Structures are given as structure tokens and as C-alpha cells.
Amino acid sequence: MPVLTRLVPAPLSVDVRAGALEHLTDLLAERRISANGGLALVVSAGTDERLRERVAPQLPGARWFPVEGGSLNAAVDLADRLRTGTFDAVVGIGGGRTLDTTKYAAARVGLPMVAVATNLAHDGIASPVSILDNDAGRGSYGVPAPVALVVDLDVVRAAPPRHVRAGIGEVLSNLSALADWELAGAVAGQTVDGLSAAFARTAAESLLHRPGGIADDGFLVALVDSLVMSGLAMTVAGTSHPCSGACHEISHALDLLYPDLRGLHGEQVGVGAVFASFLRDDLALAEALAAALRRHGLPVVPTELGLTARQFTAAVEYAPSTRPGRYTILEHLAFPPDRLTDAVEKYVHTFGG
Structure with missing residues (x-):
């Protein structure tokens, strides 16, 4: 019998609320993304230290990877750094440039990616595309969409x-x-x-x-x-x-x-x-x-x-x-x-x- 429907990859979870960041560990465990904290956390090199302080106590075993996001070179470099450890997943925390860099790097090393969006500037927070600067200007790269999305409204309200x-x-x-x-x-x-x-x-x-x-x-x-x-x-x-x-x-x-x-x-x-x-x-x-x-x-x-x-x-x-x-x-x-x-x-x- 022919298959008359199609399967569409979609995020396991979309958590949008004030204080969502405090429940990140629960989401990772409940959705079986990572139960033991074997995570790579990718943040912009200029990320507000207060944001990092909110996440770090929840995931004491995670490794942090600061990036100057937005370019293909940065994404490839991040992928190379991710290969130096063993991780269940990659969590990108930031705006579109950071998330696009993280999506590309996670795809390159074959890891699921969780997006924690700190602003809502474009649809890259949930899309299967990374927009990255390259030697020819700027390109669009197909990647897997994030397996989960977290948007803390308190964090978004603090964004420009x-x-x-x-x-x-x-x-x-x-x-x-x-x-x-x-x-x-x-x-x-x-x-x-x-x-x-x-x-x-x-x-x-x-x-x-x-x-x-x-x-x-x-x-x-x-x-x-x-x-x-x-x-x-x-x-x-x-x-x-x-x-x-x-x-x-x-x-x-x-x-x-x-x-x-x-x-x-x-x-x-x-x-x-x-x-x-x-x-x-x-x-x-x-x-x-x-x-x-x-x-x-x-x-x-x-x-x-x-x-x-x-x-x-x-x-x-x-x-x-x-x-x-x-x-x-x-x-x-x-x-x-x-x-x-x-x-x-x-x-x-x-x-x-």
C-alpha cells in the first residue's frame, strides 16, 4: 500500500514564556536531548554575562564555546572545536548570527542543535537555513532545523x-x-x-x-x-x-x-x-x-x-x-x-x- 502522507521534521519542543531559560535543563531531559549535561553551549563573544550566569548553574558539566558569529569561517572553526569533545547536543544562545553559525557547525559534526533565541530579528530561530558571510559576500546553507526552541520573553524584552x-x-x-x-x-x-x-x-x-x-x-x-x-x-x-x-x-x-x-x-x-x-x-x-x-x-x-x-x-x-x-x-x-x-x-x- 502506498504511503499517502509525508513526515515533516519539526521541533520536539517550542517553549515560549517568561522565565523559560530557567527550565532549559528540564526540556533537555524530558525530550531526551541530553540527560547527563554533555552539552556544548555556543554563545556570542559579546553575550551579556548575566545571561550566562542564569544558564551556567543548570549545566555545570557543559563546555562553553564563544564565537564571533555570522561567517562561514566562524562556523567551520566552531565545528572543528566541537570535535575536540563528546557531546549529546549543541545549544546555541543568542541572536540570528550566533544561531546560524551554531546550526551550520552542529550539522557539520552531526549533532542535534537547540536554539535559545535572545531576540526575534528573523526566522533563522527555527529554519533549516543558515545565512553566513563568505568570501563572495553572503550565502544560504541548508542545515537541519533546531530540534527545540526556547524563547524567554524576559530576555527578549531586554533586547534592543x-x-x-x-x-x-x-x-x-x-x-x-x-x-x-x-x-x-x-x-x-x-x-x-x-x-x-x-x-x-x-x-x-x-x-x-x-x-x-x-x-x-x-x-x-x-x-x-x-x-x-x-x-x-x-x-x-x-x-x-x-x-x-x-x-x-x-x-x-x-x-x-x-x-x-x-x-x-x-x-x-x-x-x-x-x-x-x-x-x-x-x-x-x-x-x-x-x-x-x-x-x-x-x-x-x-x-x-x-x-x-x-x-x-x-x-x-x-x-x-x-x-x-x-x-x-x-x-x-x-x-x-x-x-x-x-x-x-x-x-x-x-x-x-
């Missing part, structure tokens, strides 16, 4: 508000990415996975008109849930398509062309999502996304990212080269420079004030 708000832009950009994926299905014959799309769309729509903000625990929990669903969407699809389209191509281009002006990923993809929706002539979606971003104090036009219209235009022109083989509205329109300049100027005029 900008780093928490950025996660809203990351989630909302799913709607633009999905439109690009559907375009790729209709024009380029790519397969669009309906279950994956449902996860990604539900994640974004749950925040699009949601009242409240990052000062509210209920909103923070909803944001974490949306980030987790985005991670599941990518896991189901086996690709980042449901959460990464022209919006992410533009963000990667900005990182490569203007590294000294690099903004937060979630901020950049939010702007990219509104602009891509504008290019598709989907003004209803563009306006809804722009309204949601403005409501949470996130940028909508290039100047709010610290960029000129000319710089943004150059990034949009360069963007398709950051993801060869991906088909989005940028590849579909393939605007020459003069038409692209006009499109950016019209976009700024429409949404700039």
Missing part, C-alpha cells in the same frame, strides 16, 4: 527593540515571497508546495493586521509562533522559496553592495516586500504591508534604511544575481536601468510620506 521589530518585517515578507513563488509556478513551471505555502501565509497573515506591538507578551508570542511557522514552511518545501523571493534578493544585494550601510535583515526584506508587491501592481498588498510596517516603526522606503533612491535602484538591479535560478518579479520584468530608475522613483513618491 529594533532587533525584535525586525522579525515582523521578516514574517510579513512571506506574502511577497509567496507571490513570487506562484509566479515562478505559472511562468517558469516550478512546483509550488501548497502545504508549505499555507504555513508561510498563515504566519504572515497572523501579524498583518494584529493589534498591539512588541511591548505586549501576547504579540511577542504571536511573533515567535509566526517565525516558527515560517521555519516549518521551509522545512516542508525543502527550500526557502515560501519565505524568500525578490524581497530577500534585494536584501542580499544591499548587504553585498553597501556593507557599511547594512541594516537589519528583517528591515530590508520588509522594504523589499513592499517594493516587489508594487512592481507586481498588487497595490492592495503593497499598501497593507506598508501600513503594517509603519504601525510597528519599520522602514518602508529606501531613505528610511539610510539609502538614496539611486543606491536602492543599484541594489534592485544587482539582486537577481544573488540567487541564480530563482524566478521572481525582478527576473520576470527584467527592467532595463532607465525603467528601473523610474519604478523606484514612482515607488518612493507613492509610499514616501
Whole structure:
């Protein structure tokens, strides 16, 4: 008899609450991730010592591995250091750069990885992707998703508000990415996975008109849930398509062309999502996304990212080269420079004030 369902790897546990960090040992034992404390704890070299003091007494036998996260070299170096010990699992504690570094290193040495997120800047907290700087700029690397996720709301509230708000832009950009994926299905014959799309769309729509903000625990929990669903969407699809389209191509281009002006990923993809929706002539979606971003104090036009219209235009022109083989509205329109300049100027005029 044929198997008519599919198995989807998903976290064993998602613990989101105030004080969750104090229950880390219980989670590891109850989920049989590690019962004897044979753990590698990866933290940013700049991690607040108070955070480390909260974790250390629970896991006296663990080894600590500080990292300067965010690069492929750092991740490979971490993997080499992990090979010097015997561990049940790797626990990454930090923001997106630290968690992406930890995910890649854990995959390289074949260990399960637990993510303890200290901010909610992007969906890397639960995704099967590591975004790492490399010699060519920045790349996306497929890795196993974390086996468990811990988000202590007390810790998140202590993070810079900008780093928490950025996660809203990351989630909302799913709607633009999905439109690009559907375009790729209709024009380029790519397969669009309906279950994956449902996860990604539900994640974004749950925040699009949601009242409240990052000062509210209920909103923070909803944001974490949306980030987790985005991670599941990518896991189901086996690709980042449901959460990464022209919006992410533009963000990667900005990182490569203007590294000294690099903004937060979630901020950049939010702007990219509104602009891509504008290019598709989907003004209803563009306006809804722009309204949601403005409501949470996130940028909508290039100047709010610290960029000129000319710089943004150059990034949009360069963007398709950051993801060869991906088909989005940028590849579909393939605007020459003069038409692209006009499109950016019209976009700024429409949404700039």
C-alpha cells in the first residue's frame, strides 16, 4: 500500500514564556536531548554575562564555546572545536548570527542543535537555513532545523527593540515571497508546495493586521509562533522559496553592495516586500504591508534604511544575481536601468510620506 502522507521534521519542543531559560535543563531531559549535561553551549563573544550566569548553574558539566558569529569561517572553526569533545547536543544562545553559525557547525559534526533565541530579528530561530558571510559576500546553507526552541520573553524584552521589530518585517515578507513563488509556478513551471505555502501565509497573515506591538507578551508570542511557522514552511518545501523571493534578493544585494550601510535583515526584506508587491501592481498588498510596517516603526522606503533612491535602484538591479535560478518579479520584468530608475522613483513618491 502506498504511503499517502509525508513526515515533516519539526521541533520536539517550542517553549515560549517568561522565565523559560530557567527550565532549559528540564526540556533537555524530558525530550531526551541530553540527560547527563554533555552539552556544548555556543554563545556570542559579546553575550551579556548575566545571561550566562542564569544558564551556567543548570549545566555545570557543559563546555562553553564563544564565537564571533555570522561567517562561514566562524562556523567551520566552531565545528572543528566541537570535535575536540563528546557531546549529546549543541545549544546555541543568542541572536540570528550566533544561531546560524551554531546550526551550520552542529550539522557539520552531526549533532542535534537547540536554539535559545535572545531576540526575534528573523526566522533563522527555527529554519533549516543558515545565512553566513563568505568570501563572495553572503550565502544560504541548508542545515537541519533546531530540534527545540526556547524563547524567554524576559530576555527578549531586554533586547534592543529594533532587533525584535525586525522579525515582523521578516514574517510579513512571506506574502511577497509567496507571490513570487506562484509566479515562478505559472511562468517558469516550478512546483509550488501548497502545504508549505499555507504555513508561510498563515504566519504572515497572523501579524498583518494584529493589534498591539512588541511591548505586549501576547504579540511577542504571536511573533515567535509566526517565525516558527515560517521555519516549518521551509522545512516542508525543502527550500526557502515560501519565505524568500525578490524581497530577500534585494536584501542580499544591499548587504553585498553597501556593507557599511547594512541594516537589519528583517528591515530590508520588509522594504523589499513592499517594493516587489508594487512592481507586481498588487497595490492592495503593497499598501497593507506598508501600513503594517509603519504601525510597528519599520522602514518602508529606501531613505528610511539610510539609502538614496539611486543606491536602492543599484541594489534592485544587482539582486537577481544573488540567487541564480530563482524566478521572481525582478527576473520576470527584467527592467532595463532607465525603467528601473523610474519604478523606484514612482515607488518612493507613492509610499514616501
